[in-house]
Amino acid sequence: MRILGIDPGSRKCGYAIISHASNKLSLITAGFINITTTRLQEQILDLIEALDCLLDRYEVHEVAIEDIFFGYNPKSVIKLAQFRGALSLKILERIGNFSEYTPLQVKKALTGNGKAAKEQVAFMVKRLLNITSEIKPL
Numbered sequence: 001m002r003i004l005g006i007d008p009g010s011r012k013c014g015y016a017i018i019s020h021a022s023n024k025l026s027l028i029t030a031g032f033i034n035i036t037t038t039r040l041q042e043q044i045l046d047l048i049e050a051l052d053c054l055l056d057r058y059e060v061h062e063v064a065i066e067d068i069f070f071g072y073n074p075k076s077v078i079k080l081a082q083f084r085g086a087l088s089l090k091i092l093e094r095i096g097n098f099s100e101y102t103p104l105q106v107k108k109a110l111t112g113n114g115k116a117a118k119e120q121v122a123f124m125v126k127r128l129l130n131i132t133s134e135i136k137p138l
Contacts, residue, residue, distance in 0.1 A: 001019070001020045001021065001061045001062065002017055002018070002019055002020075002028065002058055002059060002060050002061050002062075003017065003018050003019075003020060003060070003061065003062045003063070003064060004016075004017050004054060004055070004058070004060040004062070004063045004064070005017075005018070005063075005064045005065075005066075006051075006063065006064070006065045006066065006087060007066045008065065008066065008068075008080060008083050008084050008087060009035075009080070009083075010035070010076050010079045010080050010083065011034070011035050012032045012033065012034055012035065013032065013033040013035065013047060013050075013083070013087075014030075014031075014032055015030065015031060015032070015033065015054065016029070016030035017029050017030070017054070017058050017060065018129065025128055025129055026129060026130070027129045027131060028058060029058065033046075033047060033050040033051075035047060035083075040079070040082065043083070044082065044083065044086045047083055047086060047087065048086055048087070048090050051087060051090050051091070052090065052094075055094050055095070060095065061095075062095070062098075062099070063091045063095055063098040063099070064098065064099045064100075064101060065084070065087065065088070065091070065098055065099070065100055065101075066100075066101055066102070066103060066106060067100050067101060067102045067103070068080055068081055068084060069102075069103050106121070107120075107121055110124040110125065110128070111124050122135040
């Protein structure tokens with residue numbers, strides 16, 4: 001089974017695709033979808049096209065998407081919600097459903113601490129997926 005994890009952002013959308021087979025997890029690919037255009041409509045289209053490419057190329061079975069973190073900038077939160085809505089619609093069209101997790105849930109599942117630092121999360125991801133190269137948190 002291949003699982004796509006998405007961490008939506010207003011300038012970069014992080015993703016990772018892992019394989020889960022015989023109780024073993026392995027990383028297939030990970031990266032960022034850079035959002036470089038300035039018009040919102042173009043940004044949404046670029047994001048959806050990139051998601052379509054990932055879904056086609058890696059034959060994803062399930063999707064997990066990080067829930068919105070409410071920050072201090074209302075404009076950024078609204079933009080992020082629009083991106084997340086577009087991503088959600090495309091995932092529903094292609095896969096049929098998705099799971100949502102808050103940043104606290106992700107951190108707690110990986111480290112046992114919902115307030116863990118990004119470095120602790122990166123350490124556990126490396127350990128669980130047997131990654132030897134460096135992971136640089138945003």
